[in-house]
Amino acid sequence: MTTSTLPLAPKDFASDQEVRWCPGCGDYAILKALQKTLADLEARPESTVFVSGIGCSSRFPYYMSTYGFHTIHGRAPAIATGLKLANPDLDVWVITGDGDGFSIGGNHLLHVLRRNVDLQIVLFNNEIYGLTKGQVSPTSRVGTKSPTSPRGSVAHPLNPVAVALGAGARFVGRAIDIDQKRLIGVLTAAQQHRGASFVEIFQNCVVYNDNVFADFTDRATATDTQLHVEHGKPMRYGADGNRGLRIKPGTLQLESIVVGADGITDDDVLVHDQTDKTLAGLLGALKPPEFPEVLGVLYDNPAESYESQIVPKETADQHTPLNDLIRAGRTWSVT
């Protein structure tokens, strides 16, 4: 494709390269969702760039018809930052994984969020190293058996939402790879957020960590194990829609409640406020089975982005007389 006549269809965002993920990998679903997101947003391929590090997820740019840069392990946020400093008008997506983003590249992820560079950072979390054949990752649950932890891992996983919020992220969203409609909703909100946005996608690795998220992705029980938040709406879930969250009286903790039981009414259900960072932190920490997995836009509270404060709006005057500048200060003449 050499021209980009709008409107473009999702397939127009696919490159001519053969996709080489394992059959059944969750990455396929994410690829489709992002292609549709860009089509829906009427994005321009020439102004869109995907930057990735190393790992299964990081092959992503090759499969998009946009500009793409498959870089080195963990460094995509730093490269994307430089790209935005060169040209703030580009729409830049960083594609990373739990190993790439939180292990080898953890430092860069913290700082790109803290600086609030206007990027979408999409982290494919499969809780395992896939490309290197199945070692534990920083998000692997305690007890994960792998070639490097044959007796089960002992280190505690980090919580991506907690880390992102702690680093100062001003947009945090969460979605499931195969839940295309809601995934597109979160990706769209992330793209429209000015500043750094962080999206964690629960991505199933069929080879090395199959069904690790089944406790909340299993369709049979999903209504009881997933809570999809929307700004300004009560946080309700459950097969009958009668379950919800509230602040446990006398504490700073959330509790799961059933409307109609023990005198609990609709008014007791907490309403989601996506600008409330404390709430986002509480929601991000909830895990099944005691709680639902909270999905959607947990936090969205924009502030001025880094590059908009650093890069002048106008390109520099190429005619500023350098001769005058090198002569500023003390000079003397020899005759």
Add this chain to the structure above:
Amino acid sequence: MSTTAPTHDRTGTREVREAVVVRFAGDSGDGMQLTGSQFTLETALAGLDLTTFPDYPAEIRAPVGTTFGVSAFQIHFGSVDVKTAGDEIDVLVAMNPAALKVNLGNLRLGGIIVADSGSFGDRNLAKAGYDANPLEDNTLAPYQVIRLDVTQLTMNAVESFGLSKKEALRCRNMWALGLMLWMYDRDRTATTSWLAKKFASRETLAQANIAAINAGHAYGETAELSGNLTGYRVADADLPPGEYRTISGTEALVWGLVSGLRSAGIPRLVFGSYPITPASPVLHSLATMRDLGVITFQAEDEIAAVCSAIGASYGGALGVTSSSGPGIALKTEAIGLAVSAELPLIILNMQRAGPSTGLPTKTEQSDLFQAVYGRNGDTPVAVLAAATSTDCFEVGREAVRLATKYMTPVILLSDGYLANAAEPWLLPDLDGLETWPVRFHTDPEGFEPFRRDPVTLARPWAVPGTPGLMHRIGGIEKQDGTGHISYDPDNHQTMTDVRAAKIAGIADDVPPQAVALGEDTGRLAVVGWGSTFGPINKGVERARAKGQAVSHVHLRYLNPFPANLGTLLGNFERILVPEMNNGQLVTMLRSTFLVPAEPLTKVTGQPFKISEIEAAIDAALESQP
């Protein structure tokens, strides 16, 4: 502001000196760097040639009075061509016993010591490791010692300003400066106006410091009249006509980059860097140049610094990063990515003594192998080195030209000495310099990201935002032409060969190697690179004055070597390679050209002395090959 050299009408009364080395030494809190800088300014304004050598400890405020806390500033100035900071000190200004102890070894026999006797109390003597006061025994018998209670004299001079004792004592350096300005017949105006500006918000401090300078100066005049002190005269240097300023290697390098950016017609330079000694001043300087299209980014680490520069180059800006050896090591993997993705990138290495943390504030040239060879895979980059502070300007421009023309990383080697050393710069006309405009690729017709220019072998620079050129690149091996991922064995051979050929081809695009001094044939070539230029050149000059058939060859291009270098070296019977490392260039020359090059190595953290080069030349010519 422009001033012309003041003329002096002091006839006959002063002893004349051709060139002098003065070293101001004191505690790191004594303001020796400021004192030296101001003495340098007054000397430069008087029209003398000069070279400076700031020599300071890694500790910001080491314990007061200790030998390891001594900070010094050396200046070599003269009416003749001055190319080094000086082998031996003629005048040592010692503000405390530790400063005397550390620097005495480099004072020439018969040289002058100006010592602040007021700071030679028992406590300071003990801290410096003196059992007895060297000002009162025979320790200093081989030298001319001027004992002055600078501490008390300064207190007297500033008494009327009502300063605290601490503030008053901080004026000691200005008193000493005043005395030295008198001793070498220098003006004081530039310094007094600088002080007025520096302390604009505290006028009393400005006046006190100026009073201290004037008191030091007046003391000299009075003492001369009574025959206790001698003043000297150093005539103006015979510099080529034109307008001058003093400039350090760091400043020259920064202007070279900015000028190169302009010549390339690129609107923006993105400088990603992480603080490290002695490279941080580059970041400080560029941070003030936003109006010239420079965006600086203090990254979270060395890796992010180089990666931000790579991302910027990918986006159509000129990406530049800087560091010193340990930081360059961290950038290594990313430099490989820029080689593989074939993007312009400039990496500045202000070398310091290694290995590991080494000696952060001491100079060395031991990162040559790292620059040329230090990456995984066959990963060639262009490597340049600056020879003098002012040469940093030219080399900075050349790095921009090569990086953009060949779509390649260029490593520019400077070092701690060059970064800080200042010398007079004959200001060029920046509007009249050569340009080499970059052409960003825009034509979608037949576009392939790795379709090469047949001459330079450079791939097109096609930046995101350009319609119709969407493509994917990365660190995985690419098919020649299309840039698609390729695991084809023959293609990897082709791409490895073409990356090597592209860099090797630069040899035909740079000036043939010239001889810096002497004939292009003879008994001995002394071959150097980087900041050893001054001592080598002067050493060869002295050897030639003795009738020895010696030439000086100094390399700017270290990878690739200039096309004629092998032939040129073959014209000499012997080759001597002085380096501030354990023998790196000498190894490269031997392996590349199969010539019997011999090493002369020094890794003391101090530059070569001219006498060391001269002695090595004598030894080489006396011995049989």
